Amino acid sequence: xxxxxxxxxxxxxxxxxxxxxxxxxxxxxxxxxxxxxxxxxxxxxxxxxxxxxxxxxxxxxxxxxxxxxxxxxxxxxxxxxxxxxxxxxxxxxxxxxxxxxxxxxxxxxxxxxxxxxxxxxxxxxxxxxxxxxxxxxxxxxxxxxxxxxxxxxxxxxxxxxxxxxxxxxxxxxxxxxxxxxxxxxxxxxxxxxxxxxxxxxxxxxxxxxxxxxxxxxxxxxxxxxxxxxxxxxxxxxxxxxxxxxxxxxxxxxxxxxxxxxxxxxxxxxxxxxxxxx
Amino acid sequence: xxxxxxxxxxxxxxxxxxxxxxxxxxxxxxxxxxxxxxxxxxxxxxxxxxxxxxxxxxxxxxxxxxxxxxxxxxxxxxxxxxxxxxxxxxxxxxxxxxxxxxxxxxxxxxxxxxxxxxxxxxxxxxxxxxxxxxxxxxxxxxxxxxxxxxxxxxxxxxxxxxxxxxxxxxxxxxxxxxxxxxxxxxxxxxxxxxxxxxxxxxxxxxxxxxxxxxxxxxxxxxxxxxxxxxxxxxxxxxxxxxxxxxxxxxxxxxx
Ligand SMILES: Nc1ncnc2c1ncn2[C@@H]1O[C@H](COP(=O)(O)OP(=O)(O)OP(=O)(O)O)[C@@H](O)[C@H]1O
Ligand SMILES: [Mg+2]
Numbered sequence: 001x002x003x004x005x006x007x008x009x010x011x012x013x014x015x016x017x018x019x020x021x022x023x024x025x026x027x028x029x030x031x032x033x034x035x036x037x038x039x040x041x042x043x044x045x046x047x048x049x050x051x052x053x054x055x056x057x058x059x060x061x062x063x064x065x066x067x068x069x070x071x072x073x074x075x076x077x078x079x080x081x082x083x084x085x086x087x088x089x090x091x092x093x094x095x096x097x098x099x100x101x102x103x104x105x106x107x108x109x110x111x112x113x114x115x116x117x118x119x120x121x122x123x124x125x126x127x128x129x130x131x132x133x134x135x136x137x138x139x140x141x142x143x144x145x146x147x148x149x150x151x152x153x154x155x156x157x158x159x160x161x162x163x164x165x166x167x168x169x170x171x172x173x174x175x176x177x178x179x180x181x182x183x184x185x186x187x188x189x190x191x192x193x194x195x196x197x198x199x200x201x202x203x204x205x206x207x208x209x210x211x212x213x214x215x216x217x218x219x220x221x222x223x224x225x226x227x228x229x230x231x232x233x234x235x236x237x238x239x240x241x242x243x244x245x246x247x248x249x250x251x252x253x254x255x256x257x258x259x260x261x262x263x264x265x266x267x268x269x270x271x272x273x274x275x276x277x
Numbered sequence: 278x279x280x281x282x283x284x285x286x287x288x289x290x291x292x293x294x295x296x297x298x299x300x301x302x303x304x305x306x307x308x309x310x311x312x313x314x315x316x317x318x319x320x321x322x323x324x325x326x327x328x329x330x331x332x333x334x335x336x337x338x339x340x341x342x343x344x345x346x347x348x349x350x351x352x353x354x355x356x357x358x359x360x361x362x363x364x365x366x367x368x369x370x371x372x373x374x375x376x377x378x379x380x381x382x383x384x385x386x387x388x389x390x391x392x393x394x395x396x397x398x399x400x401x402x403x404x405x406x407x408x409x410x411x412x413x414x415x416x417x418x419x420x421x422x423x424x425x426x427x428x429x430x431x432x433x434x435x436x437x438x439x440x441x442x443x444x445x446x447x448x449x450x451x452x453x454x455x456x457x458x459x460x461x462x463x464x465x466x467x468x469x470x471x472x473x474x475x476x477x478x479x480x481x482x483x484x485x486x487x488x489x490x491x492x493x494x495x496x497x498x499x500x501x502x503x504x505x506x507x508x509x510x511x512x513x514x515x516x517x518x519x520x521x522x523x524x525x526x527x528x529x530x531x532x
Binding site: 169173176178179187194266 | 326351353355358359364377379409
């Protein structure tokens with residue numbers, strides 16, 4: 001029989017795989033960790049020995065202290081931001097998905113819609129955010145809309161590019177089997193777009209948090225954006241930075257979630273990487 | 278001769294300014310294994326595009342079992358030049374793709390593929406992803422995906438073109454055994470003269486673009502064939518004849 005693949009090496013690969021990945025993760029993370037720690041140390045020493053006022057530049061230790069002291073207020077304000085981010089993002093992913101399918105099936109729509117989408121990306125958020133708040137009030141809705149506005153286009157482009165990346169032979173093969181246009185889409189074009197979809201997801205999740213904070217900055221009852229605005233107006237840069245720390249943390253966690261979902265939805269990529277090493 | 282399974286008369290094709298097929302005549306009888314040899318870029322894959330309905334012929338007629346081929350759907354099982362396996366599908370799910378498209382229920386599709394896995398050297402690898410397979414195994418998955426469609430004719434576009442010489446030879450031997458067993462009607466495109474001689478009942482040689490049939494030869498070797506049959510005087514004579522026809526037709530930049 002023509003067996004030219006060793007199951008033994010595969011099993012060994014599976015056994016050592018996760019350990020190696022943890023090691024690789026640590027290996028990949030340490031330069032960034034060293035850099036961040038260095039910056040914080042330099043910052044701390046600078047604020048201590050340069051005589052700069054804490055109302056201009058607070059020390060990181062002071063920011064940390066403020067985070068601990070104001071944790072309840074920060075959490076209360078972070079939750080609406082997370083809610084706005086996630087709902088806006090969900091709306092944007094859903095509408096990007098639907099319009100990408102429309103555009104894929106109806107080619108002329110692509111030429112009609114893309115210029116509109118591109119224009120939507122050139123709208124300055126500084127000008128649009130207060131208007132959207134003016135039209136839709138201080139509630140969740142304007143935030144959702146703004147988050148969707150900033151993340152829709154990257155998602156849409158990623159999906160359309162993903163469909164177009166489909167192997168032409170694969171489509172030819174499906175056609176030769178008698179597949180309909182819808183079957184070609186479902187069996188070849190859509191799966192081909194999955195890696196592109198996740199790249200788009202990772203890029204836009206960072207935009208999403210920024211978009212939500214910007215929307216709150218323009219007017220909100222609660223949220224990290226309005227919290228930052230209030231702290232700034234009270235000359236409390238330490239609280240502004242405490243809120244910035246929270247938003248960074250939220251972004252990192254959401255980014256991490258997309259990476260985990262990506263791994264889980266593409267098991268074939270995982271075996272490929274495991275087998276390479 | 279009885280009605281050919283497939284019969285091409287003066288089939289021509291041009292892409293914009295590029296004259297690819299310059300009038301092809303060829304026949305394939307039921308149960309016959311026919312190969313097409315031709316220089317790279319001659320238009321061999323284009324011929325399969327026409328047969329599978331991916332493009333329309335510019336001129337000429339194509340008859341299938343004596344009737345005009347108006348709708349190619351359901352007649353050919355096609356294997357593209359690159360295996361076109363779906364990296365996100367496991368071996369078994371790649372193999373049943375054609376049945377899935379036909380609407381065969383999953384369980385039934387798996388039941389039909391199961392007995393062939395052993396013959397195709399894929400038993401135990403059903404749950405692997407294509408990226409975990411060797412080149413030879415990938416080609417066998419692609420061939421399995423082709424034959425389980427249970428069509429009247431196989432169209433194989435350079436199935437072993439991407440393999441190393443050793444794997445290719447063992448795959449050729451394996452395909453010969455498979456063909457003995459199933460007697461598929463098959464049209465094979467290849468660059469490999471020995472492969473064509475080893476596998477075929479009949480061989481057509483195409484010229485460089487615009488492609489025409491410049492040579493046709495029957496391979497009167499018995500079956501089943503072994504590698505030793507390739508060194509028989511008859512086989513070496515055919516090989517030499519084919520090489521001569523091919524080199525005489527090579528595109529000017531290669532000559
Ligand atoms: N859809 C198409 N549109 C325009 N030109 C095409 C198209 N398909 C093929 N061609 C051109 O037709 C010519 C023949 O291509 P084809 O793929 O049929 O060659 P081939 O004989 O299969 O070559 P190879 O042996 O290298 O696979 C090439 O020059 C190619 O660029
Ligand atoms: Mg070709």
